[in-house]
Amino acid sequence: MKNHVWRPLFVVIAIVAGILTFRFFYVPNDFGSGKYGFMYSYHRASNVGEWKAIEPKYRDTGRQHLHEYCLDCHAGTISIRSEDMHGMISCENCHGPALDHPNEPQKLLIDRSRDLCLRCHTHLPYTTSERKRIPGINPQEHNPGMSCVDCHDPHNPRLEDM
Amino acid sequence: MKRRDFLKNSIMVIAGASVPLSALQMVDPKEILAQNPDIHWAFLIDTHTCVGCGFCVKACKIENDVPLEANVSRTWVERYVFTKDDRRYIDSPNAALHGYTDPRIDQGIAGMVDIDPENVGKAFFVPKLCNQCLTPPCTQVCPVGATYKTDDGVVLVDKKWCIGCGYCVMACPYAARFFHPVTHVPDKCTFCYHRIHQGLETACVNACPFEARKLCNIRDVNDPVTRIIMTDRVGILKDEFGTRPQAFYIGLATEVR
Numbered sequence: 001m002k003n004h005v006w007r008p009l010f011v012v013i014a015i016v017a018g019i020l021t022f023r024f025f026y027v028p029n030d031f032g033s034g035k036y037g038f039m040y041s042y043h044r045a046s047n048v049g050e051w052k053a054i055e056p057k058y059r060d061t062g063r064q065h066l067h068e069y070c071l072d073c074h075a076g077t078i079s080i081r082s083e084d085m086h087g088m089i090s091c092e093n094c095h096g097p098a099l100d101h102p103n104e105p106q107k108l109l110i111d112r113s114r115d116l117c118l119r120c121h122t123h124l125p126y127t128t129s130e131r132k133r134i135p136g137i138n139p140q141e142h143n144p145g146m147s148c149v150d151c152h153d154p155h156n157p158r159l160e161d162m
Numbered sequence: 163m164k165r166r167d168f169l170k171n172s173i174m175v176i177a178g179a180s181v182p183l184s185a186l187q188m189v190d191p192k193e194i195l196a197q198n199p200d201i202h203w204a205f206l207i208d209t210h211t212c213v214g215c216g217f218c219v220k221a222c223k224i225e226n227d228v229p230l231e232a233n234v235s236r237t238w239v240e241r242y243v244f245t246k247d248d249r250r251y252i253d254s255p256n257a258a259l260h261g262y263t264d265p266r267i268d269q270g271i272a273g274m275v276d277i278d279p280e281n282v283g284k285a286f287f288v289p290k291l292c293n294q295c296l297t298p299p300c301t302q303v304c305p306v307g308a309t310y311k312t313d314d315g316v317v318l319v320d321k322k323w324c325i326g327c328g329y330c331v332m333a334c335p336y337a338a339r340f341f342h343p344v345t346h347v348p349d350k351c352t353f354c355y356h357r358i359h360q361g362l363e364t365a366c367v368n369a370c371p372f373e374a375r376k377l378c379n380i381r382d383v384n385d386p387v388t389r390i391i392m393t394d395r396v397g398i399l400k401d402e403f404g405t406r407p408q409a410f411y412i413g414l415a416t417e418v419r
Contacts, residue, residue: 036310040298051318090368127282
């Protein structure tokens with residue numbers, strides 16, 4: 001064959017070889033597909049481990065018996081009625097993640113804002129939703145400007161016990 | 163030996179040799195299951211019990227390092243209000259991070275819409291998250307293999323390998339994906355993959371005081387949540403897309419998509 005055919009052909013072959021070598025070193029060799037085949041699960045296998053290695057921040061409400069766990073140390077200052085009213089709300093919802101508390105963070109957040117309570121207690125006229133079960137107030141009319149916990153105990157909100 | 167006998171004998175020998183030893187042992191299916199537990203994560207949402215407090219959104223964002231005030235979230239709660247004169251209003255202000263503290267409906271550029279309490283016919287809240295589809299469109303479109311379905315049924319994103327093209331964000335019919343404002347790669351609900359592998363519940367399941375959210379292993383027929391999915395009338399979102407979602411809804415209305 002003539003030179004003018006070979007020369008560009010060599011260039012093309014060199015480029016292809018270059019790309020293949022680059023690919024060989026660049027693509028991690030744990031690339032492959034899992035149970036769901038090439039279409040849905042072509043991936044770097046070690047990435048699954050990277051996701052598993054992330055540290056959790058919240059404790060587990062149910063399995064770790066959160067109320068009992070927290071009250072081991074805090075029963076002196078607070079008394080919570082676990083069986084009714086706010087007993088079903090996880091402590092961490094209001095106080096923030098507590099996996100390593102009391103080491104880190106040493107003190108949990110105390111949120112005295114009205115917004116915390118208004119999430120559930122804003123009156124919404126929705127008789128068909130479970131929302132009707134929660135006593136609602138109008139935030140503009142129910143003691144505006146004051147913190148709810150000035151009058152109500154967040155851990156035992158019973159009106160009789162006020 | 164005749165040719166016929168030779169063939170007969172050799173077939174017998176080959177057939178006998180090809181029966182593996184294990185096939186001759188009695189197999190206990192329970193034992194095998196315990197050795198390699200077959201896990202496939204699925205989610206159950208009860209729209210009847212949700213009150214729209216938004217604690218799930220808050221817990222999810224903190225657990226998974228999604229900036230609180232950025233208007234993106236891995237999970238969100240939608241409010242549906244249908245009036246008696248048959249108007250439909252849907253909103254989810256800031257993904258319901260702070261719950262619903264306003265009876266007015268946030269209609270975006272149209273502003274806040276007042277609804278006469280007397281006129282409210284039907285109203286309810288619907289928590290949403292990634293459906294972890296069995297045939298996920300988002301992983302199909304990834305040009306580099308950076309998002310994929312794990313063997314236990316969760317769709318994950320390989321943040322290091324992702325090139326940020328955003329095809330998957332567009333491909334998801336449920337708008338479950340978004341660009342993470344800090345890492346600048348698509349982020350999505352992972353069923354708290356790091357937690358469920360340590361035997362913990364997901365952050366949102368833990369946070370929900372009303373048990374509107376539940377996680378289960380749908381291969382384990384003894385799991386009470388799996389039982390509900392198998393026996394109760396549950397619905398899935400956008401069935402017609404053929405994505406085969408693994409998040410099931412109790413009390414799903416046709417207006418919810």
